[in-house]
Amino acid sequence: MSTHREFAAVILAAGKGTRLKSGLHKVLHNIAGRPIIEHLMASVAALAPSRTIVIVGDERKQVEDQVSDRAECVVQEPQLGTGHAVAQAKAALAGFAGDVLMLLGDAPFIKPETMQQMLDRLRSPDAPAVVVLGFEPDDPLQYGRVITHADSTIEKMVEFKDANEAERACRLCNSGLMAARAEDLFDLLDRLDNDNVQGEYYLPDIVNIAVKDGRTCAAVTTDRPDEVAGINSRRELAQAEAQWQELKRTEAMENGVTLKAPETVFFSWDTELAADVTVEPNVVFGPGVTVAAGARIRAFSHLEGASVGEDCSVGPYARLRPGAVMEKGAFVGNFVEMKKATLGEGAKASHLTYLGDAEVGAGANIGAGTITCNYDGYFKYKTVIGERAFIGSNSALIAPVRIGADAIVAAGSAVSRDVGDGDLRMVRGEQVVKPGWADRFHDAMKKKKAAEKKG
Incomplete structure (x- = not known):
């Protein structure tokens, strides 16, 4: 036949x-x-x-x-x-x-x-x-x-x-x-x-x-x-998930991926990890993630719809949401969140940062506590940060805004207008010093509290 x-x-x-x-x-x-x-x-x-x-x-x-x-x-x-x-x-x-x-x-x-x-x-x-x-x-x-x-x-x-x-x-x-x-x-x-x-x-x-x-x-x-195996109950559904995850972990390791604690790593059906990727404990991959050779995904990170380039480092405790792209050698540290944002080659956001609807140039540094303010309640807007720019800690970049190459944004700034290449932008209230004011305040409060106790 x-x-x-x-x-x-x-x-x-x-x-x-x-x-x-x-x-x-x-x-x-x-x-x-x-x-x-x-x-x-x-x-x-x-x-x-x-x-x-x-x-x-x-x-x-x-x-x-x-x-x-x-x-x-x-x-x-x-x-x-x-x-x-x-x-x-x-x-x-x-x-x-x-x-x-x-x-x-x-x-x-x-x-x-x-x-x-x-x-x-x-x-x-x-x-x-x-x-x-x-x-x-x-x-x-x-x-x-x-x-x-x-x-x-x-x-x-x-x-x-x-x-x-x-x-x-x-x-x-x-x-x-x-x-x-x-x-x-x-x-x-x-x-x-x-x-x-x-x-x-x-x-x-x-x-x-x-x-x-x-x-x-x-x-x-x-x-x-x-x-x-058929799936007819919640218990069997959980067993099927465990079965699939175990097969995927084995496949990943056989293809050259290092899983530090395999039983704690969870993959999605389309997760793609290259050889020589290292995944630390308690990492979750949602749908649509690719990770290139040499990258390291550190503990307790969550990735979905993200592309991680060669030799990148993610986490610990990082979250990459759909549209997140990390180019070669980029770095995000603990409690950094990216959404629909590109982090250029060698750029880094070490901690406590939100990058949404953003484009960050190669070699740029994003300081702790920086956020891109991308939403006004109705529409999303884009932030563009040039190559080698330095964004000081606790800065708010109010989109749409462009920060030029080699520019510096001083710590604590709220930037709502474009910053030119090589410029410094500092947006802070004037610092006021009143000598002895705090001492006088404390003395007055202590006396008031003592009087209340006697009464």
């Missing part, structure tokens, strides 16, 4: 997810800052399917809003089981002559390589009617079992409650993920019945129907049970 047939992915995402106790559809809950279903769709997209169909039902608008730009959404109403869900794709796939990969929207960690293995087995010379992805968990619990022959062809599928003692001893469990040719799939689905306690149409039953017809069905086994 051809190993280059086109395929369609059918993703089941119609379930209610009642155990999550949430108004948000379960496949839209985040893992590593990305909705569950987006993890799955990214893996599917890596195989370039001809069609991607998402079966929606409960809270369907939420799911449609998330995926409809990349997938066809088909409604399952009422929701009568997994077999019934896949059957809803029949009209959408009318005339489609390729293969169909059936996936679960709440099982996000299936790898492209595993899906490809399922398709390759489907296209092998013995032409199995259905391919099932099996797994062997440490504790089989009450998973349905896949009973196979020695050659991994399937004898039958059996639900745990219907299995005998020998069948329950089988450790190969059904993941719920399957593949079949379109022409076989919908014929088998048409023959399903709902003669069971739940009154539902179960997808695994298509295997038993095919086997009774004398057709071959085959099992493919993943050696990673966590690859097919």
Whole structure:
């Protein structure tokens, strides 16, 4: 058989997810800052399917809003089981002559390589009617079992409650993920019945129907049970997050990143760290962060939507918000916040500073307590600080304002007008000295307090 047939992915995402106790559809809950279903769709997209169909039902608008730009959404109403869900794709796939990969929207960690293995087995010379992805968990619990022959062809599928003692001893469990040719799939689905306690149409039953017809069905086994883990509760969501984070930490370290305390570092789905980056304990990366070689992210820093250049240093206790850019060798220290701001090569803001909507030139120094006043309650304005400029501590730069190259802003200044290249700007009230005033004040207050006590 051809190993280059086109395929369609059918993703089941119609379930209610009642155990999550949430108004948000379960496949839209985040893992590593990305909705569950987006993890799955990214893996599917890596195989370039001809069609991607998402079966929606409960809270369907939420799911449609998330995926409809990349997938066809088909409604399952009422929701009568997994077999019934896949059957809803029949009209959408009318005339489609390729293969169909059936996936679960709440099982996000299936790898492209595993899906490809399922398709390759489907296209092998013995032409199995259905391919099932099996797994062997440490504790089989009450998973349905896949009973196979020695050659991994399937004898039958059996639900745990219907299995005998020998069948329950089988450790190969059904993941719920399957593949079949379109022409076989919908014929088998048409023959399903709902003669069971739940009154539902179960997808695994298509295997038993095919086997009774004398057709071959085959099992493919993943050696990673966590690859097919479903998410149906807050506890399982937390476990999935922990699983993803552990994999990402391992990947980062294998790629040359130093994590001083790996278990305390949290990544986002798209975090990119180059080799020779060092990350200290208790750092959180939100979405959209890239860090170049040689940079150091110090303890208790939070980065999101930020680009950190080569040999930069961030933190400790720094916050880089979306649009923050640090060029080579730049430095931000403790309690510095950047938002939509660029810190030029070698520039530094060592502590207690806010840089918002700002452009800081190479080699500039931003003193402690400096803020760019970028918002007037209605609009945002930009601050531009030239190369090698020196901004004294406790300065307020009231945007829009431009500080020239090599300029100096004296400590404690509130600058609302542009400062020319090489100029000094000092904006302070006149210092007044009254000799002996404080001593006289203290004497008067002490006498007053003593009189009150006598009275």
